[in-house]
Every structure is written in structure tokens, then in C-alpha cells.
Amino acid sequence: MRGSLAAIATLAWRNLWRNHRRTLVMLLAITVGVWAMIFMAALMRGMTDQMVRNGLETLPGEVQIHHPDFRQDPSVVNSMAPPSGPLLRALQEPPVAAWSARVRVPAVIASERESRGVTLLGVDPAAEEAIGAAPGEIVAGRFLADGDDRGLVIGASLARRLETELGKRVVIMSQDPDNNVAERGARIVGVYRARFEDTEERFVYGGRTAVQEMLGIGARVTEVALTANDYRHTGDWYPRIAAAAGDGLEVLPWTELNSYLGAMLALQDGFSLVFMVVIFLSLSFGLVNTLVMAVFERIREIGLMQALGMRPGLILAQVLLESLYLLCLGLLAGNVLAVASIKPLEAGIDISGVAEGMAMMGMGTTLYPALSTWDMAMSTLVVVILGLLASILPAWRAARLDPVVALNKT
Amino acid sequence: MSAIVCRDLCRTYHQGEAVITALDHVSLEMDEGAFACLSGPSGSGKTTLLNVMGGLDTPDSGEIEVAGRRVDQLSRSERADMRLHTIGFVFQSYNLIPVLSARENVEFVMQVQGVPARQRRALADQVLAEVGLAGMEDRRPGELSGGQQQRVAVARAIASKPALVLADEPTANLDTRSAAQLMDLFVALNRDRGVTFVLSTHDVRVMGYARRLIRMRDGRIVGDEQQEPHPMKVE
């Protein structure tokens, strides 16, 4: 069997180049198809990565722990004790890379001239930095010094809306667990800039202890956010945290906390695959055509091989092998082209022209295509598997030729 | 032992409305080492009989035995294996795979048989020399004359040491000189290697080489005689 495969390997390769024009046109088509598959997948992956990362920044963390009612009723009433016992131990073990216990309550912030509804975050700045949820860029002043900091850090856009600035005093109002208005004057110690104006207008940072004091909730917090720095595999480890947290708390991964982001991630792979299959299908007509013609031109020869004692299976294998060569050459060229065209773009494509449209989807102003071996492997699998499936029909016809008829074909 | 036994073979073809009787109750026995010629006008059933003997075609009824095996009872793949190991074919034309060189064409069958590369190559060069093509091993079929191509086909047929070589009008596309050379080659191989040869032809000069002459008409054997070979004289 090995001998016969070796025999047809050479034969299939030479046959491929008998009609080199046809082979080259087909090769070009496969190359363009494969390039398009990988290029599109890289763009989509880049987009999703960025959307999810942006989303996780404001979520924040890949997993959050809450009082079971907090998500329905985001009030300080539904607070939780800070992590202790088994939960604390679970949070300090890998894969958890960092965690932050925070107070997150709706509030109203008022300057001398304006007031706005915001979300007040009482955080421990060090922990917040560790989970990557601290503001990326402080444009004036500083970020919070520690959890006892009595100042506030607000977004640049919010400062503009409130007609206030660094060093000015504002009043922050929320409610305590007894539904009384809790308010406090505070100085703006920092102004941050975020990717989206929406974020800047929504989140106000204060020292955790100072916020807890104002709300009169002691050491209690409203959420614990944690990260393992790998958002694609959260599903693998979060159940352990859930077990450690016990029944009294709700532990959810980001895919459920923000179903839009979760859906995006699920859609991305699906869309990439659908795109690849569609591109392949439009290629397949040409591929089948090439093989049908190749077989048609060689009917006599196939008859001869049958007469020489080649089993039908070997004839089938020969046509499939010819197709496989073509596919593999196209894959090789397509992959090389894809890498060559995506690498220079990885520094980012400026899409600020459609920035606000992209912001609707949760994207920034630069698109970073993400070349991934997974996409390359997926396109290779699609092309090879579907390619061979498409080649089976012409190959089967070749194998089933009646040798007597084939030999007499003029 | 008989190389070939045919009993009451029938084979009809449908060509549009018409029914063509290619074999009409043909019975025949061929000894090992025979050198036989099937002759008759075109359409007399020579090619069909050869194809049935080689397992390329199957009879509608009747039995056919080659080297002791019932060919008509074999599957497609088993018949392919039988051709691979026990039968060599030489056709009128288009005998060679165009993308392979003369040597590779000869090696091809052996490679499918699983003969090791070194042995295969040595054997291929040897038989090519034997058919008078030494030095032309690397030429592709397009670079060989018709007679040379037929000799490559003969080299391929005998390289795998078949018990039986079936040749369908092997000289039809050759000039007289090439035809004579090819027939001399057949005779020599039959004599020296003991290979059984069955040829079909309607060329009287080719019939002269045979020791047994079988005449066919309308799918029937109308004459079967032993004869003293009388090769043609070519200058």
C-alpha cells in the first residue's frame, strides 16, 4: 500500500502541472480565498478582543461577586461582608491574579452650577489598579492615594458638564441603608480620561473607607471583582470561586454580567466560521470544475491505469491527492499573504472616521487586527475538509469509470 | 495446466437501440507458454475477448479462468489485483502515462506492487535494455516514436513478470519496420521467458508470427489452428 501511495504521489503532482494555466488560476483563487478568510477573521478577532477588553474595564473584572439581589436592585441595602474564610482563601490562590472589593452605588454629584446622576465607586486604589479597573489616564491632579482618601476623582467630560475643575468642591449624594439621603462635600483631587465619554460621565471614584463612612455601612462592600487575566477561559475556573463563596452570594462570569459582550465573543468565532465556509463554497465550484476537467481530459489514462491493475480506491486517492496538493499550495500562499498583510497592520488601523459608530459597538478609534493561529488552523481545516469533500464526487466518478469505455474514449 | 480457459462466454452491448453481440458462446483453452493470435475483421469480438480475459470486461454468461482463477467471479478490486500481478497489457496506442518518463512508466506497476525502489529501478533499466531502449530511460512518452512507445509498454508488461501478456492490435499504429521489431521482441520474450502471449490483429503479417491462429467473426470462433510461424521479412 505504501508503494502504491508513493507511486500516485508523484503522478498526482505531475498531473497537477499538466495544465499549468488552469492550476495557476485555481491556485490564485484559493490563495485569495484563504487570505480573505484569515484577514477577515483577524479583523473580527481584533474587534471582539477590543470590545471585550473595553467592556471588562468598565465592568470590571472577569468575575464578580454580589449580594444575590444587588444586580436587580443596585442599592447599598444589598451589600455584602468583605471576603473572609474560604472565599478569601480562594481569592488569594491562582488562577485569580487580583481582586478588588468595592462599593458601587448610584449617586448624584452636584457642583455649584449643575448636578448629574453618576455611579459612585468606593475603591482601594491599589486593588483597583491590580484588576485593571483604575482610570487609564489622569489628566489633572492624581488618582486616589489610598482607601482612606477623602477626595474624589471624576472624568474629564463630567467635569466639563458640571463646570467644575480640579481642586473645586462638589457635593456627592446617595442614600444609606435606611433610605436617608447621605451626602458629603468633597474636593476633586483628580480628573481622568477614559476611552468613552460615557464612561467619563458615569463613574466617580472615592476612597473606599471614606465612601463606607458616608454611607454608614461599616466595612461592608457591594461587589468583589476579580481577574485571572484571561477572559476567554473564565468558564473553567469561576465555579470554584462560586463554591467557595457559598449560597449567600451570587458569583457570575462576565459573559453573564454583560450578555452583549458574551454574545459578541460567541458570535465572533461563529461568524468567522460562517464567513470561511461561505468563501470556501464559492471557491468549491471552481475546484470541482478543475477536477472534473482534469478527470475528463484523462479518461483514457485512467482506463489504462485500471488495465494496469490499479484498484478503484487508488484512482480515487490519486484525484483526491491532486486536489489536496492544490489546496495545500493555496493554503500555504494564502497564509503567507495573510501574515504579510496583517503584520504591518497590527500596530492599529485608524478608524476614527467612524468612531462614534464603533463606540455604539463598544470599540475605540483604532482597530488592532489580531492574527491568531486558531483562525489560521480553522481556515486550514475548513479548506482541507470541505475541499476533499467537494473533490470526492469527481474522484468517485474517475474511480467508477468502466475501463473498457474509458480506454475507447477518443 | 491451461493458462486460460473460456467456457461458453457471451457478451452483448447496447448501442442506442441496437444490440451488438460481441461474444457469442465462445469456448477456448490456451496452454501456458502459448503464442496465439486472435484475428478477424473489426467488430468480430477480438478486443472483447481480450478484455474479458484480462478482467477489464465481464461476460454476461459463461466462465473464464485465468491461471486457475475464475475471473468472472472476482470483484472489481480483485480483478484489478489480478491484472496487477499476473497480466500485462499492451494496447494499440496511448499505452503510457504521459507525465512519467520511460523508466517511471515501467517502474510504476512495480511500485504499486510494492517492489523496493532499488530493485525496481534495476529491473526497469534491465527490461528497457532488453527491448532495445537503453539510453532512453529518462525520455517522456512525447519524446519517443510510436514504435519506441510500444516497446516501453512491452517492457512495462513484462517487468512485473506476468504469466500472461494480452496485446490488442499492438502494431496497428506502427510502420512495417517498427511492427516487425515489436513482433520479434514478442517472439523472443515468449521463447526466453515462457510468457504466454495472446494478440489480436487483423494484420496478416502479424498473424504469421503466431503458433496458434484463432479466427473470429461476429463474436464466434470460426477457425482455430496450430501453424508453423513464418515471420515477415523486413529490409
Add this chain to the structure above:
Amino acid sequence: MNVTWLLAWRNLWRHSRRTWLTVGAMVFSNVLLVFLISLQLGSYQMMIDNSLAAFSGHIQIQHRNYLDDRKIYQVVPGAAGLAGRVREQLGVDSVAARAEAFALASSEQRSFGILLTGVQPQREPLVSTFPGLLRQGRYLEEGGAEEIVVGAVLAENLKVGPGDEVTFLGSGRDGSFAAAIATVVGIVETGIEEVDRGIAQVPLAWFQEVFTMGDAGHSVVIRLPSLDRVEGAVARLEAMLADQPELVVLDWDALQPGLRQAIASDMASAWFMYGVLLLLVAFSVLNTQLMSVLERTREFGVMLALGMRPGGLARLVGMETLLLAGLGLVLGVLLGALLTWYLSHTGFTYPGMDEMAAKFNLPGRMYPKISLLSLLVGPALVFVGAMLAALYPALRLLRLQPVAAMRAA
């Protein structure tokens, strides 16, 4: 039929399998293009309509600075009266005045910062779909006061239902302290969480009283029967408001710049795919026509020898391609229309699409929309691509030498 056409047609069927496979490639692409373009145009239309119909309308008249800087003192004076003039000017009923202010809303148990909107209860349902999405209670009534309609999520967060009271604290237009109590009369649910968290509407007259607005508002919202009337309407309104330079007329693109850009970016990625499909079909046709020309070299040589001009041969190949591409066009449009028509009735969905769609005010089930444009644009491009692909094989024939051609194997 002309003999040359007959010849071209017969030639096409000499390798019927090859012809069908090439036509198949075209039909596949055409069906896909018809479907995708119909879906795309349909969903853009729906995206725009739904987004605009939800709240912003097609056109708004605002104070020139209000869009960038939503300050309560940047007002449209005499908003309700202006709305009336706009109605007369444009001859459409769907014009409404609005006013907005940030306030702290408190129920017995909870407090939230919200954006409170004052609306004209009779006019608002004409410009916005929110009033029609009542889940509980009723919408605001003309002449009513101290009433509020809230979004479902906001109601949940505030823990209020119809009949409950909500207190507002904010500042009026003049910077004075503004406070009022309203009774919840209805709860609106759009199904989109962010929207349902943000809706809080009270009657405009009462709003003006509480926030010391006088007769001023912040916007006059205009909803038009169709998108293509926007441009004309904007021009007429600008002429009408020429004597009030502090006011601007903003079209939907200015009001929701993300919308057009989201469409543009989606368009770009869609056209990338269409471009690839087109190119692949062109390769398919190129291959087929090149093969058919090469295998007929000898025959073409004979035709040249018989006195046919090389240009005639090229034209013959052109005609063959035209017939081939025409067949692909007709079958593609037919099948594409059939599939799209079917799906435009049944609709279809894709797992995970709900979340995506909601972001753009689209329903979870998609309905492609057939139009002449969506039917013909893709197939026409494929047709042109096929004709271009045949140029190379056809032009090769111009250089054909009869003797060499007849000798070709």
C-alpha cells in the same frame, strides 16, 4: 436567432458539466449577494427607523449649544408655540416640544440620579415609540400635572409601581432649587435595559413650572414619514428660523452620529466580503473560458483559415461569456429573490443575535427587505466581473496564427 449566437450557445454546452459548475458559482454568489444586500439594506433602514422613532426623531430644533453642552439654561424659547409653527410649516402632525433636566429621583426606599423629560402628552406618542410600549398603567394625559411615566428598570430600581410617589430634587433654569412630587401613572418597557433605566417623563407644562422654564423647552422634535424628506424639511425650517440665530436645526445624522458611522463600518466589512466573492467568481469564469479557448485552439485555427477574423473569434468568446453570465444572472436573481422573499416573510435568527441587535434598536428576528436595488446590485456586479474575466481569454485569440493553431495538439 443569429447564427453566431446559436453557435455561441451550442459551444457553451459542449462541456455542460463545466458550464453548469461555472453558472453554479455565479448563482451561488448571486443568491448570497441578493440575500445579504437585502438583509443589509433592510436592517439599516430598520436600524435608522427604529433608532429615530424611539426617541430622537428625524430632526430637532435646539439651542445652538445644547447638543454639545446640555445645560438647562440653553433653551428654545416658546417651545410649544414653535412646535405649532413647525407643524404648519411642514404640514406634518408629528412635532413635539420637550424639556430635560437632571434630577435626583427618590422613592420611599431608593434614590437615583435621572434625566427627567418634560413632554407634550398628546404630541409625544406621534414622535416617539416609548409611549406605545406601556406595560402597566396609562400614559400621561394632556392637562395632567404631577404625573410621571417611568421605564421598567427604573421602576424596579426605585421599587415603585403605578400609584406610588416619586420625589425630584434638581435645579431650575435660573439656578434655583427645584423640587416636586409626582405620582407614577405608567411604566414603559422597551426591553432594552439601558433605555428602560433612563425613561422618566412628566407633562411639559408641569415641568416648565417646576424647573422655572417659563414657556421654554430644550428641543422641538420632528418625525417625518420618510428619511428622504429630511433634507427638504431642514432647509425649510432653517429659512423659517432665520431670525432666531440662537437656534439650530439638527438632522438625525447630527443627533445620532454613531448611527451613520455604524452603518458605514458595517458596509465596509460587508463590501470586503462581496469583493472577495466577486473576485472568486471572476476566477471561476476566467478558468472556464480560458480552458474552453485553449482546448479549441485547433478549431479556431480552422475558422481563421476559413476566413474568419480574429476579432470575430474574440467576439464569439465574448458572446459565450455573455450567455454564461446572463444565465448566472437570471438564475441567481430568481433564486435569490425566492430565498429572500421567503425569509422576508418568515424571518430568521442567529444564536446571540438578540444582544447584538438590541444594541442597534433591532428586533432579534431579522427580515430581509427586497428592493429592485438589493435584487440587482450584486448580480449586476457579478455579471460585469464575469465579462471582465473573459477579456484575457478573448484577447488571446487576437494573436492567434492560423497555421500554428491548426497544428496545436
